[in-house]
Amino acid sequence: MGSSHIPLDPSLNPSPSVIPKLEPVTESTQNLAFQLPNTNPQALISSPVSDFNEATDFSSDYNTVAESARSAFAQRLQRHDDVAVLDSLTGAIVPVEENPEPEPNPYSTSDPSPSVATQRPKPQPRSSELVRITDVGPESERQFREHVRKTRMIYDSLRMFLMMEEAKRNGVGGRRARADGKAGKAGSMMRDCMLWMNRDKRIVGSIPGVQVGDIFFFRVDLCVMGLHGHSQAGIDFLTGSLSSNGEPIATSVIVSGGYEDDDDQGDVIMYTGQGGQDRLGRQAEHQRLEGGNLAMERSMYYGIEVRVIRGLKYENEVSSRVYVYDGLFRIVDSWFDVGKSGFGVFKYRLERIEGQAEMGSSVLKFARTLKTNPLSVRPRGYINFDISNGKENVPVYLFNDIDSDQEPLYYEYLAQTSFPPGLFVQQSGNASGCDCVNGCGSGCLCEAKNSGEIAYDYNGTLIRQKPLIHECGSACQCPPSCRNRVTQKGLRNRLEVFRSLETGWGVRSLDVLHAGAFICEYAGVALTREQANILTMNGDTLVYPARFSSARWEDWGDLSQVLADFERPSYPDIPPVDFAMDVSKMRNVACYISHSTDPNVIVQFVLHDHNSLMFPRVMLFAAENIPPMTELSLDYGVVDDWNAKLAICN
CATH class of the missing domain: 2.30.280.10 (SRA-YDG)
Structure with a gap:
């Protein structure tokens, strides 16, 4: 623009x-x-x-x-x-x-302004x-x-x-x-x-x-x-x-x-x-x-x-x-x-x-108090102060001051997607990794895997959306502080699942989420196409990561309007994401994020613990600066030949 x-x-x-x-x-x-x-x-x-x-x-x-x-x-x-x-x-x-x-x-x-x-x-x-x-x-x-x-x-x-x-x-x-x-x-x-x-x-x-x-x-x-x-x-x-x-x-x-x-x-x-x-x-x-x-x-x-x-x-x-x-x-x-x-x-x-x-500064102060002493400012409505039961790095609140629904308590909490056992575990014998003792930098093997550019800055912020990000894995020699280890560290910001009259169950953050900040993984039980076909025949509702859309944010990192010599990077084609997620019994906080065609959350596929390009982990990042207590939303996509309707956890 x-x-x-x-x-x-x-x-x-x-x-x-x-x-x-x-x-x-x-x-x-x-x-x-x-x-x-x-x-x-x-x-x-x-x-x-x-x-x-x-x-x-x-x-x-x-x-x-x-x-x-x-x-x-x-x-x-x-x-x-x-x-x-x-x-x-x-x-x-x-x-x-x-x-x-x-x-x-x-x-x-018809605007003739140059790009x-x-x-x-x-x-x-x-x-x-x-x-x-x-x-x-x-x-x-x-x-x-x-x-x-x-x-x-x-x-x-x-x-x-x-x-x-x-x-x-x-x-x-x-x-x-x-x-x-x-x-x-x-x-x-x-x-x-x-x-x-x-x-x-x-x-x-x-x-x-x-x-x-x-x-x-x-x-x-x-x-x-x-x-x-x-x-x-x-x-x-x-x-x-x-x-x-x-x-x-x-x-x-x-x-x-x-x-x-x-x-x-x-x-x-x-x-x-x-x-x-x-x-x-x-x-x-x-x-x-x-x-x-x-x-x-x-x-x-x-x-x-x-x-x-x-x-x-x-x-x-x-x-x-x-x-x-x-x-x-x-x-x-x-x-x-x-x-x-x-x-x-x-x-x-x-x-x-x-x-x-309501003034944003008041909401900011209110959310800050919720993180340390929630009952002092909101004494009613809390169902659980950590539905993850300690599986996440920080607790995930469950709040409902509208009705008596407590449905999120009935599911087993998954902090990470569960893939078929033994199929995608990265083996140290045949896995390749970097030897960057102090952290990945220029000329690193992991940088080459990411088309010559690591996707994150030193604060773990997503610099540019890519078809697939290769994070450092167990075969890499770099320390945990390496800037190419972001999503594997898990949840860092305080999230709350809450009951809403408009969207049923929703998710909001108690922290400020800056544009490009990692939020969490979208977790469930991963199914192959064959397994998904069997379950859908029984009427089960599944979630399909390939349908998630972040089209509105494809220009993230495009600086052609500012830098005259900027060239948009090209990335190698990757196989289509060919799996579904069953969240009917096991799920995490991300499964309660509402659908929107105008989302404030983007989806980024990431690999770090296995090498199968067809089964990446589904990671969620803030698409813009999101104030505290603002409901998160993502675009679940449109129907395809797998199922006749869009599957959303809500």
């Missing part, structure tokens, strides 16, 4: 409305920067505000400036007949075009046009979401590619590249190729295709998605020099505890303005009513909502933090106050707009 504009399909009914937010032209208040009594910067650092009366004077001056601006705007508004209140929810003041031009649809098959970047165009500047996209129907939202999915897939693939290129240069055991540095480089490369989303418009309100609760691992991720335009600053705003009336307008904020005076209460946030900090993040001087601070005050005056993204400490295999989109907030009040360090700071009261999905 080379397009960076907002995809709209004018043929849909109702069509999304793109409404320009051009504030009424008036005198600029860009120069109304708040001036503190002490204008010597050095004196400000050494002389913090310590007297409350002085702080009161600051507040009085600020209120005078703000009230003057409001009065001036109120007088000007009386002379603009084309100004109307657009949204009863926010009260945003905007002129509305009678017949806005329809936007081109980037999903059109390979042959040169580096000049980075696309951010637009000065403020718009809100409304009336997005289900089909348009699906298209927006698909555009987001593809953009994130390119970005994640590029970030991991850069990490692995650095690792190759440093060699096995060498210094690892900084993840945030490679994330920034990946973002810059995508910007140069004009692959950042929403660069041609400044969207006020919700970003189509980005949902409340979506998780990101780096600030630059937010820039790529168009959710927040600055990789450093906490307030994203349209500057006064670009605004139609010279007024800055805030569109999004990041709440990450970077200022000591922040007070985050969930639905209500006391947000501290920006500026005045030294290099160590300490408040060292007074803040000024300019830039993002003035933009927040102006957005409050106009009733323009802001997007809130929370940054939280969360140890994971990608980064030490996560950024969660928590929806839209109103700025309902602003004032000047004395901060904890004694310097003047601007404060803004943000209140969450009702009617939105």
Whole structure:
């Protein structure tokens, strides 16, 4: 997807409305920067505000400036007949075009955009046009979401590619590249190729295709998605020099505890303005009513909502933090106050707009508590705290607060697929393996088995989907820490089987699953075609791994839109997967994952304990960043000549 504009399909009914937010032209208040009594910067650092009366004077001056601006705007508004209140929810003041031009649809098959970047165009500047996209129907939202999915897939693939290129240069055991540095480089490369989303418009309100609760691992991720335009600053705003009336307008904020005076209460946030900090993040001087601070005050005056993204400490295999989109907030009040360090700071009261999905940050904290003390936050509904009976590395919860069904308890739990005994056990006498004592690297035999590229990075993340992955086996000399030993280590994330009104039994994770993360094996009793034919004659329902579809993710790792010399790797043909699984008596947690044609889980065939290409293990990986408590789904495929209906455990 080379397009960076907002995809709209004018043929849909109702069509999304793109409404320009051009504030009424008036005198600029860009120069109304708040001036503190002490204008010597050095004196400000050494002389913090310590007297409350002085702080009161600051507040009085600020209120005078703000009230003057409001009065001036109120007088000007009386002379603009084309100004109307657009949204009863926010009260945003905007002129509305009678017949806005329809936007081109980037999903059109006639889009002539090239699939390979042959040169580096000049980075696309951010637009000065403020718009809100409304009336997005289900089909348009699906298209927006698909555009987001593809953009994130390119970005994640590029970030991991850069990490692995650095690792190759440093060699096995060498210094690892900084993840945030490679994330920034990946973002810059995508910007140069004009692959950042929403660069041609400044969207006020919700970003189509980005949902409340979506998780990101780096600030630059937010820039790529168009959710927040600055990789450093906490307030994203349209500057006064670009605004139609010279007024800055805030569109999004990041709440990450970077200022000591922040007070985050969930639905209500006391947000501290920006500026005045030294290099160590300490408040060292007074803040000024300019830039993002003035933009927040102006957005409050106009009733323009802001997007809130929370940054939280969360140890994971990608980064030490996560950024969660928590929806839209109103700025309902602003004032000047004395901060904890004694310097003047601007404060803004943000209140969450009702009617939105639950905040992702709340879900994240809830899931974290479930892993350590589940009964403290959910005292009812648990049937079993480990249906695997210790067979998995971590317990698998069973939860049902809907009815009395306890069906998962009636099956024997299998941690791995059971193949016919003695047929596929890898024999040390005739098996070939690598001799990489420190771990597999360049030139390794196992790398050659995988078409010259090991499928995982050093965190065990799937870099690129392949027809078949050969992991290191018992004949290999590499240690357990080898990066080519991933799925054989078993379950690492906490999963929960739960009862759902929509899907019967389902599965969700209590951990954040990043794109490419290994989830678990799909386990049952493997049957040959002959055995399957006998059982189906008796009416038994079987699962067929060959039917599982991951077609939507075949472009995983395709960097042709970013790297001009990128060549899509080719892989040798493998025999068709020719076995079925009986899960009628023995199964694992994966058998409760629901079917979807829009899945968030992909299937990858893997060999590590035998050499039969026709009987690989069925491994499941996260196809995208999956927040905690989100139901997992995979595409079980379509019917074939084996059976007249699709077999799903549910």
